[in-house]
Amino acid sequence: MRLGTTCGAALVGALMAAGAVGAAPKYDPGASDSEILIGITAPLSGPASAYGVACQAHDAYFRMINEEKGGVNGRKLKLLCEDDGFSPPRAIEQTRKLVESSGVLFMYNSLGTSTNSAVQPYLISMEVPQLLLNSGASKWLDPAANPWQTSSIPQNRTEAEIFARHILATKPGAKVAVLQQSDDYGKDYVAGLKLGFGDAYGKIVVAHETFELSDPTVDSQMLKIASSGADVVVLGALAKHAAQAIRKMGEIQGFKPQIYLGWASSGIDSVLVPAGVAASTGIISTAVIKHPDDPAWANDAGVKTYRAFMDKYFPAGVKSSISNVYAYATDEVLVDILTRAGDDLTRANINKMARQTDVQPSMYIDGVRFTISTEDLDPIKAFQLIQFDGAKWNQIGEPFRKK
Known part of the structure; x- marks a missing residue:
């Protein structure tokens, strides 16, 4: 028997309502309808302070995403950066503060092998992703030993x-x-x-x-x-x-x-x-990245966009700084992960998306990709x-x- 128009419409509406209920957003601490809270520790002081500029670069990129794109899937990105002084004990202290007091959804792009190693057991115990960490140590490539860890840079x-x-x-x-x-x-x-x-x-x-x-x-x-x-x-x-x-x-x-x-x-x-x-x-x-001051890349679309970004959102930053370029490229990877996570902003799903990533950041040299799978956590497989x-x-x- 054929359904009447009114009955058919009512059924479709009911099914849509049921689907909407089934697709309700899922949140862990640090995520909401309006915001995604991201934590990072960085050497703003100490022997590796030359790399601490990454905090400013990340913050500038997130401001750009928030202002020009309305955030990711309608949620603004907010970065909380704490100084770890490139000290493992200090990194543990600041990471606990970000997770337990500030309530970040995940830790992101923190610098250093020793500091990331120090906080790894704690983050595993808390089931908090240690996302796109800034360390090229081979130890991060073992999937079994790193259930909540992914790296972002060449080994x-x-x-x-x-x-x-x-x-x-x-x-x-x-x-x-x-x-x-x-x-x-x-x-x-x-x-x-x-x-x-x-x-x-x-x-x-x-x-x-x-x-x-x-x-x-x-x-x-x-x-x-x-x-x-x-x-x-x-x-x-x-x-x-x-x-x-x-x-x-x-x-x-x-x-x-x-x-x-x-x-x-x-x-x-x-x-x-x-x-x-x-x-x-x-x-x-x-x-792995394009050097923005190299004349060979003068007409490259990715470099032009990067330079315009720096002029507008981080004018005090040095465009040729490798820390700034890598921060920009890694932020592109992060936005890809969060976009694919959709409305399932649980830590488990963020971690899952991070371990299924294949993207060509605009500041990577042509032919070099960022590729991670569940079985292969080495993100960079070609070097120029x-x-x-x-x-x-x-x-x-x-x-x-x-x-």
Whole structure:
């Protein structure tokens, strides 16, 4: 029997109402009809304070999303940033404050392997996502050990392996010295070099010096490296000590090795200029992002949009800062995750969406994607080698891909 128009309309309306009830928003602490509360700890002070600018960059991006897009799915993004001083105990204290007192939905893009490692057990116990954390340590790639963790940046071990492959290809017979930060960051560089050099590692590496983040300088280590006969130096060091090492090598008469520098320390404004442009010229690093001051990207749509964003929302920020560019790119990934989460703003669903991500951030070099799956938590699988010419970074050859 055919339903009459009135009855049919009533049935459709009832079904729609039932569907609307079934699709009611789901919220955990930190989410509501109007707002998503996001927490981050950052080194606003301490030995890694050069990277603390990311808080301002994230906040600027969220303001842009709120003003121009009305937020994500109609909800404004609000960032709460606390200073952890790059200290693990301080990171624990501030993370607990953000979760228990401020009630954030998730922790986002906090910097550092040691600090993120310190808060990991607590966040797992609370079932709070540690989303897109800012650490390239290989430890984050184990899905079973990291049920609530996802990383956002290239893996240090893979970068060092690529350095080794490039050294073998371009400088046969090289004598390599390594400056290693005495933590997981530095250890991953040594592990990567061992992967790249293989059984020849012990013959190729003629000097291996370490330092603590608390060390005031690395001058003594660089003097030992200079006396080793090395003609290649790999720096597994963050910004402050990387700049010191480059500057010291430039001061040692007759010592002009080929320097390989981790991408995290490749900021022109934060590392190379303080180290001295002359000493920095010729350094090789890797890139995943487009450098906004590179003429090669002058007409790129993504770079133009980024520069316009900085002019409007973060005019005091340095456009060429690697921290600002990575913050912008990672925020694009976050917005993609939150958009796909829809009205299910539970921590479990946010975590699920983060572990099913495939996106091309507009400031990533063409051909480099951000890809995470439940089984593979390594977000970056291609690296572009670059070399500093005294003013800008230039690409070298085709991207190296993870084996």
